[in-house]
Amino acid sequence: MPDVTFAGVRVPLAEVQESPARYARALERAKVTPGYALCHCRADHPRQLVIRRYGSLLHLAGWPDDGVHHAQGCDFQKDPGRERAGTGGDTTAAIINGPDGLNVRLDAALIQRDVTPGARAPKTGTATRPTRRRAPLLAFLQTLWQSAGLTSWSGTSMARGWGAVNAMLVAGLGADAKINGSPADEVLYVMRRYEESEREAINTEFEAFIGRISNDGNVSRRSLIVGELGEVADTPYGKSITLRQRRQKYFTSTEFVDHCAKTYAHAWRAVGDGNARVIALLLVERTTKGHLRVVDMAAMLCSSTFLPCDSIHEVSMANRLVAERRIFEKPIRMAANDDMLPDFVLLDTRPATHIEVYGMNGLATYERRKAEKRTLRAARGIPAVEWNVERESLEHIVLPPASVRT
Structure with missing residues (x-):
């Protein structure tokens, strides 16, 4: 993992990824002057990095079209021989990965009008282009992982924590990502790694985000939340889902959980397995009584270092390859x-x-x-x-x- 420099500070990239709040002030200064950070993956020629805001924090991202110049194994390295998902000029594609970042049209609505209590999200949206296709949540989740570089392993370490995953996901979204026409940071929350020293800031940011999820009985404004699936529990009225990064409960029905257990069987069976990770992308709305409810979701099985896998046997193979410090990738069918x-x-x-x-x-x-x-x-x-x-x-x-x- 290379060092990075900004505002006179030189630290390993992993430290900035795992604890971005610790370097917030230095990143703020560097964003003003000189306007960029430096990656030292190539000692003879440091590469410029974009300092990008997502939510309340600043993150580092690769300079546009400069990924080919980073060293093999660097998080910002991009192989020009592997085309990014969604590129190619198809303006009717559901997911377009352009120079300004991801532009996503989901098959789930983020704004639901004429709300019927207890109704599940219909597979509709407010399309700006009638002929544009729509992506299911799982396709979007897989694209997030691919755009972030989370489908590859450089062989230079044996660990990857949620802080790094958060940073890589935010960087992979791009500078001006859109989801159903809205800025990504307004409708997609990437759960942050918990840090006791940053508890107040993390709580404030999360509460501000879920505060946008509203339901006045006529219009329901929904949002997306991505994190690691922690627990699925019984409640007096159905089920609750909790993500590992926060003890917030998201309520749903038993029927919905049964549907997810069948649809994402490999991932669902791995919940609680210490050798695997299960990532959840939740579509959340607020009930008229103020509770947060999951109306749709996607679940993705991953290895212990968050590499996507299609079975628990692939998890075992991925974990072995990481342990042996191999350089490899997990192709995803896009x-x-x-x-x-x-x-x-x-x-x-x-x-x-x-x-x-x-x-x-x-x-x-x-x-x-x-x-x-x-x-x-x-x-x-x-x-x-x-x-x-x-x-x-x-x-x-x-x-x-x-x-x-x-």
């Missing part, structure tokens, strides 16, 4: 025409090595897809490691040695 999409890609071998985790053996469609991918890899000269979870233990899987290091 395009229908992706004919390969391995579970992981080792980037520290030449050529890159695909890793497949097989856990659905015997299913005809699954076996056919495995055969197709094997044929494609053979034709393209791509080496692969396969783990059949029913036949082999993970520790017996031999990985190719790393030939490329940061």
Whole structure:
């Protein structure tokens, strides 16, 4: 992890990510003069960083179109060979990742008129372009992770805390991100890492955000909250959901929780598993009695270092790769025409090595897809490691040695 410099302060980037409030005044000064910070991932040529405000805090982000010049393994490094999700000039796309940041059109309304008590959020919104498509919450959550660089691991450390996740998500949103036409910081709250010394500031910021969630019986103004799923509990009237970063309860129905448990089965079963993380993106409204209620959500399974995974077996593989300090990425399907999409890609071998985790053996469609991918890899000269979870233990899987290091 590189050092960064701003207002005469030089500290590891990880410290600024984990405790941004501690450096708030220095970042404020640097934002005025000289107007940027510096990343020292390349000792011979420090790169400029944007100092960007999101909510009440300032965060560091990569300078536009400069990611290619950062060193491999730097959080601000961008590979020009991998196109960002949503780029490509399709103005009807639900998620557009442009030079000013993400522009998202969700299939859930953030403003609901003619409120019916107890009604779930309809899959509608107020579109500015009639032909523009709409994204489900899970697609938006996956895009947030990809834009933030949270689908890759540099091999330079063995840990990633929520403070770093928060900072990377905010940086990945971009300078002028929009969600359903509204500025992202007005409708999306990325939960902050709790710090006792910053408790008052964190509480003030959160209360100001949820204060925008309102319901006068005619118009309901909703918001999105992203954090790590902590607990799903029974209440006298249904269920409550709590995120790990804060003890705030968000109420919902038993039927809704049952629906989520089926829709996001792999993630739901991992709640409470110490080796995994479960990320929740909540669509929250206020009831006419003033309670906060979840009307829609997406859940995503992650490894212990917040790398997205499709099964608990992938979590085990990701945790092993991190422990062995491998450089790798977790591809996410963002395009229908992706004919390969391995579970992981080792980037520290030449050529890159695909890793497949097989856990659905015997299913005809699954076996056919495995055969197709094997044929494609053979034709393209791509080496692969396969783990059949029913036949082999993970520790017996031999990985190719790393030939490329940061």
